[in-house]
Amino acid sequence: MDGMTRRTVLALLGAGLSSAAATAQPPRRPVIRTLGGDLDPAAIRGTVLFHEHLSMRFPLDATSHYTDDVALMAEEARAAVTDGLGLIVDGGHPDMHRSLAALQRITKESGLPVVASGGFYMQRSYPPELDGQSVDAIANTLVADATRDRLGAFGEIGQQGGVLTPTETKVLQAVANAQRRTGLPIFTHNPYLGTRQGAADIPRDAALRQLDVLEAAGAVPAQLAIGHICCHHDPNAEIAIALARRGVFVGFDRVTLAIVPDADKVVAVMALVEAGQADRLLLSSDFASARSLKKNGGAGLAQTATVFGPMLLKAGLPRATLTRILTENPKRFLACTPRV
Numbered sequence: 249m250d251g252m253t254r255r256t257v258l259a260l261l262g263a264g265l266s267s268a269a270a271t272a273q274p275p276r277r278p279v280i281r282t283l284g285g286d287l288d289p290a291a292i293r294g295t296v297l298f299h300e301h302l303s304m305r306f307p308l309d310a311t312s313h314y315t316d317d318v319a320l321m322a323e324e325a326r327a328a329v330t331d332g333l334g335l336i337v338d339g340g341h342p343d344m345h346r347s348l349a350a351l352q353r354i355t356k357e358s359g360l361p362v363v364a365s366g367g368f369y370m371q372r373s374y375p376p377e378l379d380g381q382s383v384d385a386i387a388n389t390l391v392a393d394a395t396r397d398r399l400g401a402f403g404e405i406g407q408q409g410g411v412l413t414p415t416e417t418k419v420l421q422a423v424a425n426a427q428r429r430t431g432l433p434i435f436t437h438n439p440y441l442g443t444r445q446g447a448a449d450i451p452r453d454a455a456l457r458q459l460d461v462l463e464a465a466g467a468v469p470a471q472l473a474i475g476h477i478c479c480h481h482d483p484n485a486e487i488a489i490a491l492a493r494r495g496v497f498v499g500f501d502r503v504t505l506a507i508v509p510d511a512d513k514v515v516a517v518m519a520l521v522e523a524g525q526a527d528r529l530l531l532s533s534d535f536a537s538a539r540s541l542k543k544n545g546g547a548g549l550a551q552t553a554t555v556f557g558p559m560l561l562k563a564g565l566p567r568a569t570l571t572r573i574l575t576e577n578p579k580r581f582l583a584c585t586p587r588v
């Protein structure tokens with residue numbers, strides 16, 4: 249037996265058997281990873297919003313914020329469930345002062361499933377040590393965060409200006425790397441091109457260049473949402489259509505916010521739908537205004553469906569298409585097979 253003990257042989261046989269059994273198993277069904285557990289997408293009823301905020305500090309150096317009142321946010325979440333909201337993704341992470349404990353309390357008290365996200369926001373929010381770290385080191389941090397905190401996505405991953413800083417490029421590459429290791433979806437933040445002239449220092453194709461970096465680093469297009477495309481003055485939806493044709497989701501995720509008037513966003517949505525890309529569209533509102541709280545007379549967390557949805561219907565979008573955009577598209581984006 250060449251020095252091999254019977255026990256070693258049995259152990260090797262056992263390892264062989266168990267790996268054979270593992271390969272014979274059917275693939276695991278995709279899930280949406282929420283703080284309350286992994287959910288079967290088919291079991292989620294109602295609107296799914298892929299980019300909102302339930303806990304943050306903004307501006308980033310603010311010493312207080314309305315979301316500090318966690319009981320209030322749980323109350324708002326409960327009201328949103330009554331408005332038909334079935335699941336919400338919080339787009340914050342530690343460098344935006346998102347509190348995981350707050351999200352856990354909100355989901356528990358409201359019954360609204362919450363997906364927590366990981367990542368780094370943009371150059372001005374980065375912890376100082378990030379500039380000196382390698383892509384691999386940043387990816388290791390992201391994978392560790394996703395594992396420890398049961399994150400269901402990486403986002404919002406942003407850039408401050410029209411051209412990526414070297415560290416912003418590294419963060420995008422690290423997020424793509426972390427996606428390959430965890431299986432989690434990614435959503436991004438793009439600079440706003442909201443005026444009719446655009447913003448002079450922002451290249452019109454900034455979102456496409458952001459996608460270039462993610463793709464080159466190995467991000468999976470089907471689990472990628474390029475965000476804030478509704479903040480481009482782009483009535484023919486040229487950038488949105490170009491993104492959709494590359495197989496990614498297109499985030500119109502600042503609806504009801506005024507950088508671009510909602511009426512113009514409706515025109516761009518209809519252009520995207522007419523181009524045959526309705527299945528690539530994601531809607532959300534990037535909720536970040538105290539004025540929009542129900543408590544203050546606003547439409548609340550479900551405003552994407554309750555305020556923007558009717559505008560699309562009025563413009564001629566079939567109700568079945570709207571329902572698909574608000575429910576099936578975000579579930580397809582979020583559904584994954586987590587490896588952590």
Ligand SMILES: [Zn+2]
Pocket residue numbers: 299300301339404534
């Ligand atoms: Zn956001």
